[in-house]
Amino acid sequence: MRWLTQVVEITFLNLRTIPQRLGPSLVVVVGIAGVVGVLVSVMAMSEGFRHTLASTGRNDRVIMLRAGSDAEMSSGVERDQAALLAALPGVARDAEGRPLASAELVVMVELPRKGETSPNNVPFRGVQPVAFAIRDEVRIVDGRRFERGVREVMVGRKAAQEFAGLTIGSRIGFRDSDWTVVGIFESGGDVHESEIWADVEVAISAFRRRGYQSLTAKLADGADAGVTAFKDSVSRDPRFSINVLREPEYYARQAKVLSNLINVLGYTVATFMAVGATFGALNCMYSAIASRQVEIATLRAIGFGSLPVVVSVMIEALLLALLGGGVGGALAYLYCGGASLSTLNFGTFSQVAFDFRVTPGLLAEGLLWALVIGAAGGLFPAIRAARLPVTVALRTL
Amino acid sequence: MRYLPLLWAGLFRKKTRTILTLLSVAVAFLLFGLLQAVETAFESGVDTADAKRLVTTARYSIIEPLPISYLRRIELVRGVAGVAHADWFGAKYQNESNAFPVFAVDPKRYLDMYPEFVIAPAQRDVFIKTRTGAVAGKRLVDRFGWKLGQKLPISSEIHPKTDGSLNWEFDLVGVLDADDPAQRGNTDLVLINAAYFDEARQFGKGKTGWYIVRIADSAQARAISAEIDRLFVNSPDETKTQPEKEFAIGFARQIGDIGALVTRILAAVFFTILILTGNTMAQSIRERIPELAILKTVGFPDGTLTALVLAEAVLLLFIGGGLGMAGATGALPVLNGSTGGRFPPLFVSAGTWLLAIGIALAVALAVGLPPALRARRLRIVEALSGHR
Numbered sequence: 001m002r003w004l005t006q007v008v009e010i011t012f013l014n015l016r017t018i019p020q021r022l023g024p025s026l027v028v029v030v031g032i033a034g035v036v037g038v039l040v041s042v043m044a045m046s047e048g049f050r051h052t053l054a055s056t057g058r059n060d061r062v063i064m065l066r067a068g069s070d071a072e073m074s075s076g077v078e079r080d081q082a083a084l085l086a087a088l089p090g091v092a093r094d095a096e097g098r099p100l101a102s103a104e105l106v107v108m109v110e111l112p113r114k115g116e117t118s119p120n121n122v123p124f125r126g127v128q129p130v131a132f133a134i135r136d137e138v139r140i141v142d143g144r145r146f147e148r149g150v151r152e153v154m155v156g157r158k159a160a161q162e163f164a165g166l167t168i169g170s171r172i173g174f175r176d177s178d179w180t181v182v183g184i185f186e187s188g189g190d191v192h193e194s195e196i197w198a199d200v201e202v203a204i205s206a207f208r209r210r211g212y213q214s215l216t217a218k219l220a221d222g223a224d225a226g227v228t229a230f231k232d233s234v235s236r237d238p239r240f241s242i243n244v245l246r247e248p249e250y251y252a253r254q255a256k257v258l259s260n261l262i263n264v265l266g267y268t269v270a271t272f273m274a275v276g277a278t279f280g281a282l283n284c285m286y287s288a289i290a291s292r293q294v295e296i297a298t299l300r301a302i303g304f305g306s307l308p309v310v311v312s313v314m315i316e317a318l319l320l321a322l323l324g325g326g327v328g329g330a331l332a333y334l335y336c337g338g339a340s341l342s343t344l345n346f347g348t349f350s351q352v353a354f355d356f357r358v359t360p361g362l363l364a365e366g367l368l369w370a371l372v373i374g375a376a377g378g379l380f381p382a383i384r385a386a387r388l389p390v391t392v393a394l395r396t397l
Numbered sequence: 398m399r400y401l402p403l404l405w406a407g408l409f410r411k412k413t414r415t416i417l418t419l420l421s422v423a424v425a426f427l428l429f430g431l432l433q434a435v436e437t438a439f440e441s442g443v444d445t446a447d448a449k450r451l452v453t454t455a456r457y458s459i460i461e462p463l464p465i466s467y468l469r470r471i472e473l474v475r476g477v478a479g480v481a482h483a484d485w486f487g488a489k490y491q492n493e494s495n496a497f498p499v500f501a502v503d504p505k506r507y508l509d510m511y512p513e514f515v516i517a518p519a520q521r522d523v524f525i526k527t528r529t530g531a532v533a534g535k536r537l538v539d540r541f542g543w544k545l546g547q548k549l550p551i552s553s554e555i556h557p558k559t560d561g562s563l564n565w566e567f568d569l570v571g572v573l574d575a576d577d578p579a580q581r582g583n584t585d586l587v588l589i590n591a592a593y594f595d596e597a598r599q600f601g602k603g604k605t606g607w608y609i610v611r612i613a614d615s616a617q618a619r620a621i622s623a624e625i626d627r628l629f630v631n632s633p634d635e636t637k638t639q640p641e642k643e644f645a646i647g648f649a650r651q652i653g654d655i656g657a658l659v660t661r662i663l664a665a666v667f668f669t670i671l672i673l674t675g676n677t678m679a680q681s682i683r684e685r686i687p688e689l690a691i692l693k694t695v696g697f698p699d700g701t702l703t704a705l706v707l708a709e710a711v712l713l714l715f716i717g718g719g720l721g722m723a724g725a726t727g728a729l730p731v732l733n734g735s736t737g738g739r740f741p742p743l744f745v746s747a748g749t750w751l752l753a754i755g756i757a758l759a760v761a762l763a764v765g766l767p768p769a770l771r772a773r774r775l776r777i778v779e780a781l782s783g784h785r
Contacts, residue, residue: 023676034669038662068563070494073460074487074554108458118647121459174457207461208633241561265435269428269662273669276424279417280673286413287680344651346495349460351651 006304010312013295014288015319021291024284025320031277032324032373033331035270036366040332042266043365044356045341046259052354053255056190057247060092060222061134062230064215067241071254071348072106077242078211079103084239085215090230092220094133101217102131105203108350109174109196111163113342120342122163123195123350124153124174126203134218135187143168143183148199151206154183156193158353162342166196177206191251194342194353216247254347274373281377285317289385296385297393306386313382314375321374325367332366333358400705407709410681415713418677422717423724425670426753430725432659433752434743439655441579441741442645448615449478450510451622452644453608456635460485462604463634465595470628471610476621478613481506484591484606487555489563490541494554497537499587501594501605504530510609513580520545520571528593532571534584536742543569551587557599565597582741610638667760675764678710682768689772690780703773710765711758718757722750 018025057063064085069075077085085091086101093099105126110119129148132138146152153172160166170181179198187193200212219226231244289296296309336356345352409415437444453471455461462484471480486499500507504525508514516524516532524530531549543549549567557563573584595602612621622638629636639647649655682689692702726745733742 023679027673027676030672031669034665038665042662068489068552069554070489071554076555108460110458116650118650120651269432272424272428272431273666276421276428276666276669276673279421279424280669283414283417283421283673283677286417341653343653 006308033328036328039270046262126200285381317378325370426721446642481510531567706769
């Protein structure tokens, strides 16, 4: 108990002298705030991107691509094949007995970002009417759906936000065809919100294609066993050379390259900054104990133990670090709140728009980094303070 | 120069503090060097663009093909010195999608278009003559341990052969390299013979992905671009022609403003360094006020004293910054080796060094000036009597 009282007393003594050492203490706070701010912001970007792709698709839905293709853009599914695949017994059916399978076309159209002129590859998806029954998360938030057989499009919420000229009623020209924007849709923040949707048959003729590129289907049995059985039935069927992937599996794979890249960038930068901030914290804590060495020695001379000295210096360092971490996290939160970005997803060669996501987990991770830096910066000075022979320290008086 | 020992003594008056400060400055500049290298690599397409090259793509989307018959028509445009074409193969190698780009090209036209690609003349001739031939960038050859003369089994994600198979095979007949390190990343590709590719593929025959146009006079780039696009206006395949540099900028923009991201991170880094070294400098000068007063007493003019304090800050930043930049310059070749050529080569350019010197000077001034002015304004009597 006495030990604890000693710790508390020295700690308060230390903290009360912080105003006299505002400069060095500020260095610790700013240094650590910098590390945590950068780490959390970059990771919020990666997290936002990953979340957008990870929340795309359901476990009971599969996407079918030509064997050998890893992305819709490079895949091809011929019309007769699409009809045969949709008729497979594993595919779920609606009340009227129609298969819940949508054959789709994905092309890229070029649109500038708002306020810019250089073009970006925005995915343009042609879907069959049944697509709305399959993807029941798709909801019109403004306007209406496109009509069949007409050059009308509906635009994902993020695409409308990010790219120029996608408001309801505006006309967009792609390849000898003019399309009218008739609606804005959302789909739970997933990757489809970065897309433009139209009737697949109209799209095929306008873009002069012959077949589809993928088939998205809801399975009657969405459990693992059902999906595996469906995969097997397709791979065993000699009529098909088709690869069946669960939607979440397909989209997670697309996220991999880019989110790995952002993670590497974020952690590398944060590590370097953390090393720099540790030097700063060491500097501060050394100067803190240097300016107080007489007091510390006096306390030791009148019977305070050396462990309470170590602990109290550590507590001071950790408190400063925590303050820095809090400031950094708060700055990142303010900076990233509501920020969104669109970038080229290397997996599909087309744009994905997403929001930065500062999650509690990320903030906790930032605070953890702050504490580690604080501990590293406090330990050696604390040990020096405790080791300093009392007589030597007092002689400097 | 004769003040150097004095500067040195001042700087290392408190060894631990100065070394810690030096190390944090070094880390900041190390990070600066590395991030700038990433940005340089990212923008290499823009920096290495040839002002005398234009790129012609389909007007509405880069993925739409163009008829190969456009070649002759573009060639006839006044001011055009040469035309090459390339098509995207969609390579999958060892089950990895887009492990590297493969372009189907007319070998002679393409290699003539890019004189910065270095290839042995004998290999070039073999490539031109071999229908199933392929040449690959040196970094790719090293990364995968390919040997000249071997078969390259590469699948296409897009193009089946006439027999329906997606598995293609080419003969590696040459190796591409570039002398300029900034260009070396551009050679991370495999070129195959378009004549063979077009004949053997199931669909898309008679088409190509894009054209590269060499013009005689770079001042004519806009006029010739417009002239080419006018040829095909209102045809089923309209074109968009732009200088290579603009094409590269547009492509980089698609990924987003990496430059702005890097700048923001570095701003946070240098702001931290500014606070850190500023505090160290202020502290160090505060402790030395009596010493400075003595220097004044023995006749050092105000100007010299100001200069001495400033020089100390400059020395601190230059030693730290130099260490960091040297570290980045030395570390990148090792890093390039260990990533196995998976990323474009990273290197610290001369421009980055210049920028680093500028930043070091600016930070030194910002942190040195307040204490320097304080030293200048010092009154000898007060400083000596105050003891602190």
